Structure formats: C-alpha cells, structure tokens
Amino acid sequence: MRPPTLVAAALVLLLGAGVALFTLRSGPGEPGEPGLSAAAAAHPRLPEVRRTMEAFGPLVARTTPTAGGESLVVGHPDRAADIAVLAAELPAAVDAVTAVWGPGWPRTALLAVADGPAEFAGLIRATGPVSPELAAASVADPFRPGSTPTGQRVVFSPDAGRRLGPDGLATLLRHELTHVAARAVTSDAAPQWVLEGFADYTAHRARPAAFAATAPTLTAALRAGAGPTDLPTDADFRGPDAVQAYERAWSVQAYLADTFGEQAVPRLYRRLAAGQLDPAGEDAALRAELGVGRAELVAGWLGWIAARSGAAAAR
Numbered sequence: 001m002r003p004p005t006l007v008a009a010a011l012v013l014l015l016g017a018g019v020a021l022f023t024l025r026s027g028p029g030e031p032g033e034p035g036l037s038a039a040a041a042a043h044p045r046l047p048e049v050r051r052t053m054e055a056f057g058p059l060v061a062r063t064t065p066t067a068g069g070e071s072l073v074v075g076h077p078d079r080a081a082d083i084a085v086l087a088a089e090l091p092a093a094v095d096a097v098t099a100v101w102g103p104g105w106p107r108t109a110l111l112a113v114a115d116g117p118a119e120f121a122g123l124i125r126a127t128g129p130v131s132p133e134l135a136a137a138s139v140a141d142p143f144r145p146g147s148t149p150t151g152q153r154v155v156f157s158p159d160a161g162r163r164l165g166p167d168g169l170a171t172l173l174r175h176e177l178t179h180v181a182a183r184a185v186t187s188d189a190a191p192q193w194v195l196e197g198f199a200d201y202t203a204h205r206a207r208p209a210a211f212a213a214t215a216p217t218l219t220a221a222l223r224a225g226a227g228p229t230d231l232p233t234d235a236d237f238r239g240p241d242a243v244q245a246y247e248r249a250w251s252v253q254a255y256l257a258d259t260f261g262e263q264a265v266p267r268l269y270r271r272l273a274a275g276q277l278d279p280a281g282e283d284a285a286l287r288a289e290l291g292v293g294r295a296e297l298v299a300g301w302l303g304w305i306a307a308r309s310g311a312a313a314a315r
Helices: 047-054 077-101 117-123 160-185 192-205 216-223 234-238 242-260 264-272 279-290 294-309
Strands: 020-024 059-066 069-075 110-113 136-139 153-156
Touching (some): 077 160, 077 192, 077 264, 192 234, 242 294
Antiparallel strands (some): 020 059, 059 069
C-alpha cells in the first residue's frame, strides 16, 4: 500500500481489445430482470467480492484476458470510467510485473473499485480507521509461509481515479500487482523500504521517467541540502514524510538495478522480504547477494541519488 502522489491528468476511457462488459443485478431470474449474466456469474473470482459489493448497489464487471487467464474488474456504474481504465491496463500491468518477478505467480487478478469509504473498508477488511490518503490496497486470506496465498485482490478507493488520472491509476495498479505476485514469499515483518520500494520499482520501470519526475519530493530535499542520511525506517512510511519515504525506497531499488544489475532487485527482495532481520542479519544478507554490507550500500546509494538529482553538481 502506498499514499498516492497526486497526478494532474484528464480521465480517459481506455477500451482495450478483449474486454467484456457485464452488468450484474441482484435477484437473478426475477420477472423483468435480466439477472446476472452467465459469463460473469461463471467467473470463479466473482463470489469473493459479490456479496460485499452488492450491498452497496448494482455491479458492473469487466473481464479481460491476462497471461494466466481471465482477470476480473468489479465495481458500480458510477465508477465505470475507472473500471474501464483498469481493465484495459491489466494485461500490460501483469506483463510488467512478470518481467521483473518472473512467471511464478498466477498472472491473473481480481480488482474491485469501491463506491464509498464504507465499502472500501469492508473490501480491504479494515479493522480500524482507513486513511483518506489510501488510494488502493492488496489483500489476501491468511496463509501459512510456503503455501500459496488465496483470496488475493486489489481494491481501489472511491476517488483513486479522480485523484490520480489514468496514468497514475495504471502506475498504482502495477504497484499493487507486485504485492500480489510476491506475497507468497513476503512477511509483514520485512522492512518497508524493501516491500514498498520493490513494488514502486516495478511500477515505474514499465514507463521510465527522469529521476526528478519519479521522485520530486526527494529531489527537492537533496537540492536543498536536506537529503536523507540512511534508508527509510518503517515509521517513515506512516509519518508526515511518507511520500518521500516511498520515493527513497524506490530510489534504493533503482540504484540496485543500475549498480548490480536488475536481477539483483528481485533476488535481494526474496532474501530480505522473508522475515524480520536484525542489523547483523540484514548486513549478512546484503553481503551474500551483493558483495557489500549495509554501510557500503547506503554510501553508494546516497552518492547515486545526489548525482541523479543534480545535488552533487550544485555543490
């Protein structure tokens, strides 16, 4: 999950090839009601969200073929524009995640677009208040380490499309699908700079942009001489500088790919994301995978981001 970087963009309907639209209604078979379409009703993932979502009104569903089979996007008529964008982006998003992570995940997805805060909270199984800054979240059923996660879905907030626009929504989709792909080897106790940085790296890799465009907050801090001195802590992702924490985490992964080769990025993720490591364990994992310890990694990264942001030249 990540707080969104707001993007100014016009909302555009993207109606991709192979996307089918179904309108779902409660009470199939009632006189005068067309009921639930046979094709939509047959989709094996629909029951996972249908009961929750139908309580908030009629549903609209789009299916679209992705590398692992038919994916499904579900929402309400008021969110038809977001549903269309997400359905059209899904095949490329699945491929973008697979290009980094590899084919070892289902390569299909269930997406849900909430119509209001209560529905959003219900779909992500929130047990407390949900931040209004949260644009999307990926969730799964509880599972044992080493087993295959079930019930995975990505849920988008009611205003995600309005706040982000089509390009931002597509980037967020790739970010959340990365969490879906990697969940089987991911522990909630793993460092957030690893989990969120990897998801952001995969999200932005498909549409590369200049460093300053991808990390504007971090760039401004570096140019002002107020850049970071260490990797972001887990607390940074929940504090007032959360946006910069995500940008810093992304930049660590970009540095790894540029310095050690892109395969180092998912390889290090698999080692560091499996559980909580103390400083000595993290240092040992870095040395095993990269041949450098934590101190060398941080020093190299700090020099890399200074150069990319133009801060080094300014000095």
